[in-house]
Amino acid sequence: MNHCLLEVVVKQAPTIRYTQDNKTPIAEMEVGFEGLRADAPQGFIKVLGWGNLAQELQNNIQVGQKLILEGRLRMNTVPRQDGTKEKKAEFTLSRFHNVSQNINNSNAGTKSNTPNPEQHNQRTQSSASPGNNPELANWDSSPLVPDTDEIPF
Known part of the structure; x- marks a missing residue:
């Protein structure tokens, strides 16, 4: 089964085109995501949304x-101009969830369910010690896999 979740930042605004046969809308945008390591470069991928999802995007x-x-x-x-072929990843969207408002958004009066990152950082830092937060006091931080090399059978 092919199901992926990506946390991304929109790099190129969605543009809409339509299929020739039944005029189904297709939205296309480019997004970026962080690498797995701190020194890894940011990755980019093309995202496609079809039908009502395209309009929503x-x-x-x-x-x-x-x-x-x-x-x-x-x-x-994808064929290149020099005649060789290149493989490119493409993400076909089924759902999206807004994590934060646009950083450059000037709509200061708009309310959002998304917390302000500065407020989130303050809450996280102030409740970082187990004594301040009962959930952290009960958190089991033991590894999911034992540190032995033995196969358990």
Whole structure:
């Protein structure tokens, strides 16, 4: 089964095109995501949304927004100008979740369910010690896998 979740930042605003046969809308945008290591470069991927999702992307998504995307990942073979072929990843969107408002957004009067990152950092730092937060006091931080090399059978 091919199901992926990506935490991304929108790098290129969604653009809409339509299929020739039944005029189904297709939204296309480019997003960036962090590498697995601190020194790894940021990755980029093309995201496609079809039908009503395409309209929703165009109406609600702006450059700089942080999103969590759900969908399918596939590899496309794209011909280059020199005649060789290149493989590129493409993400077909099934759902998206807004994590933060656009950083450059000037709508200061708009309310959002998304917490301000500065407020979140203050809450996290102030409740970082187990004595301040009963959930952290009960947190089991033991490893999920024992530190032995033995196979248990």
